[in-house]
Structures are given as C-alpha cells and as structure tokens.
Amino acid sequence: MLKRLSNLEPRALNAALVTVFGFFVLFTAIHAVGYHHADEHYQIIEFANHFLGNVEGSQLSWEFQYEIRPTIQPLMAAFLISVCKWFGVRDAFDVMVIIRVLTGLFAMVVYLDFIKGLMRRHCSKLTYIWVVGAFGLWYMPYLMIRFSSENFASLFFLLGYSSLILKTNKNFLLSGIFLGLSFAFRFQIGIAIAGITLYLVIVESIKWKYLLQLILGGSLVLVALVLLDRVFSNEWVFTPWKYVQLQLMEGRAAGFGVDPWWKYFEFLWEGLTWVVAIPLLIGIVVLFVKNRTQPFFF
Incomplete structure (x- = not known):
C-alpha cells in the first residue's frame, strides 16, 4: 500500500484523501451528537442566540458579563443560523449538522493546503507514512467538525504555518491575517504565534519588510476584532486585554485548578x-x- 501511495502524484494523493477521508468527515458531521466541550455550545451558540434575541444576557455564562470571550465565532454562528432560517431550516439539530459539515469541509481545505506544502518540502516515503497515519487516526474526523474556538484557532494557525514555513504562499500580509484570525478565535494561541515569529526572526532571519507585513496583517485583524466586539456588545471593548486582566493578572483562571x-x-x-x-x-x-x-x- 505504501509503495502505491509513494508512486502517486500529489494531486492523486489529494484526490484519494478527499474521497476516503472526506466520507468519514461528512459521516461524522451528520451523525455526531451534541458538543465535545460545553464551551462549544454555551459560549458560542448561546452567545449567537443572544445576539439574535433568543436568549437573555442574564442566562449566559459568567464570561459574557465580564466580556472576555472573542465574539467573532458567535457572530459567525449567528450569521449561519440566520442563513439556515432564510432557507427554511429552523430545527436546531439540523442547523448544527450544517454548521458541522461546513466546519469539516473548511478543515479539509486547510489540511490539504498543509499536505501540499509538506509534500513540496519533504517528499519522501516517511512523509507519506505520516500523512496516511495522521489522517487515519480515529479521532481526526470528530475533531475536525467541531465548531469550537480551539478548532478554528488551530485551523487558521495551520494556514499561517503552511504559508510561512512550508511556503504555500509568499504573501506575508495574508499570513499575518491568518495568524491574527487564529488569535481572534482563541487568545491563548498567542503563545504559539509568538513562537513562530521568534523562529522566523532567529532561524530564518526574516527581512524586516516581511516582518512588518506580517505584523500589519495581524494588526488589521485586531482592528476588525474590536469592531466585531462593538457590533456584538454595543460598546467599545478590547476583549484580549480584558481576558489578560481577569484571567491572568487577577488569577481567575487559576481558580479552576492548576x-x-x-x-x-x-x-x-x-x-x-x-x-x-x-x-x-x-x-x-x-x-x-x-x-x-x-x-x-x-
């Protein structure tokens, strides 16, 4: 099997992965029940329902009152829910199936972009083993369909990684936007973004003009994040700073265990x-x- 895979062209391998793995992703998206972690529902879908006027703010989790959650994903969910209703899909379970399917399809696009860059940089039998092994893990389809902040942050970070390290594109502004979106979905991934930036500066000796383009891309996302928070909350708020202030400086995060x-x-x-x-x-x-x-x- 490995010998056959190693003889495949990248396009043929991508087609094989899309056909086989795509089936499992769609099957899982349709038949999955509920959420993996409570935050996926109570801090995204419920926030979206509040924005749509279906849930009172007093019924939401404490993070809503302190304004420390990024609002980009609840607004995405609100948009998708509204589109589904416009097409006559009103059952909440059917709406979530559609959201999971779209999430799974987006995840497949991201992973295929990553594989393309990986094959270009490390085209060997070991790479084929890794690709087949990684995509063959039983939990991958389940994780790829999750409409969670962790999943979307990881996907956009992988897009940024693929473009910067695997050279799937040479647009540093776009790479900065990818990494900025990763941060917008999950603030904690800022540590990984700092790490990849250090790698570019120390190991790859990135030129200053490219580094500035990268920073500009991330900054544009931060501006958009502030505007989205304004749309959601009807007031000006910078949620990343509020998160740092409450969870780290005041130690609220440690209250859940260390x-x-x-x-x-x-x-x-x-x-x-x-x-x-x-x-x-x-x-x-x-x-x-x-x-x-x-x-x-x-």
Missing part, C-alpha cells in the same frame, strides 16, 4: 492510548535531538 507541566503527557496517554502516545513522544524526543531548530520547539 496542573503541573507533565500533565500534558498524562493527557496524551489517556486520550490517545499508549499505541499512539509512545511513538508520538519518541518522535518528539528524536526530532529535538536531531534538529532542535524546528519551529515545533519555539
């Missing part, structure tokens, strides 16, 4: 089982020993 740094390894072991966790951890160690200047370590 775990040691090695807890991530425990999560890997519990969530992926030892069959996947052990090879993954070994691969990370080997990569660190052989090439610790990879963007993964920044």
